[in-house]
Amino acid sequence: AQSVAQPEDQVNVAEGNPLTVKCTYSVSGNPYLFWYVQYPNRGLQFLLKYITGDNLVKGSYGFEAEFNKSQTSFHLKKPSALVSDSALYFCAVRGRATDKLIFGTGTRLQVFP
Amino acid sequence: SQTIHQWPATLVQPVGSPLSLECTVEGTSNPNLYWYRQAAGRGLQLLFYSVGIGQISSEVPQNLSASRPQDRQFILSSKKLLLSDSGFYLCASVRGGWDTIYFGEGSWLTVV
Numbered sequence: 001a002q003s004v005a006q007p008e009d010q011v012n013v014a015e016g017n018p019l020t021v022k023c024t025y026s027v028s029g030n031p032y033l034f035w036y037v038q039y040p041n042r043g044l045q046f047l048l049k050y051i052t053g054d055n056l057v058k059g060s061y062g063f064e065a066e067f068n069k070s071q072t073s074f075h076l077k078k079p080s081a082l083v084s085d086s087a088l089y090f091c092a093v094r095g096r097a098t099d100k101l102i103f104g105t106g107t108r109l110q111v112f113p
Numbered sequence: 114s115q116t117i118h119q120w121p122a123t124l125v126q127p128v129g130s131p132l133s134l135e136c137t138v139e140g141t142s143n144p145n146l147y148w149y150r151q152a153a154g155r156g157l158q159l160l161f162y163s164v165g166i167g168q169i170s171s172e173v174p175q176n177l178s179a180s181r182p183q184d185r186q187f188i189l190s191s192k193k194l195l196l197s198d199s200g201f202y203l204c205a206s207v208r209g210g211w212d213t214i215y216f217g218e219g220s221w222l223t224v225v
Contacts, residue, residue: 043219100159100172101162
């Protein structure tokens with residue numbers, strides 16, 4: 001079965017420090033992987049995706065993520081956090097033989113001044 | 114890029130009343146369409162998805178149904194709402210080949 005795990009409900013980081021939001025997945029075959037951000041009472045906004053190729057993917061707002069096939073992970077990272085990065089972050093996965101798109105439970109990122 | 118329209122944006126309905134949430138897509142054709150429910154600002158639960166007109170896959174047994182009468186229209190319905198149907202409903206669209214997924218702005222449903 002296809003699944004996504006975001007093990008941390010909340011991540012707290014000081015402004016200017018690096019941040020990591022964790023995501024692991026389970027899917028048959030090679031995955032399509034995505035990160036989305038959600039601000040209060042809004043729809044989700046796309047940050048980045050891994051389809052194929054380079055394992056390090058760069059996305060919007062200075063975020064990047066690394067696909068690690070052996071660890072089945074796709075952690076979201078940013079070298080220097082901003083207070084405006086505070087939001088709810090979702091990881092999503094789809095197997096290449098299915099149309100089903102599954103999201104994780106979300107991680108709330110709080111960046112303190 | 115695609116634009117997803119959802120309406121109504123907010124809805125307060127009594128228990129036992131019917132529901133119709135509509136999603137329409139601009140800027141693409143023959144997309145895969147999805148309905149998700151988000152409770153209490155947390156995880157997204159996949160409810161239904163559709164790969165074409167009249168084709169609906171249901172993920173969770175529930176009080177809801179979905180229909181796709183046109184290529185870029187996806188409707189979420191219920192004949193009789195339950196309190197547990199309250200939540201934030203999101204429609205999503207993606208072209209085949211796994212382009213970026215686009216989301217609507219969501220519909221808040223409160224069942225009272």
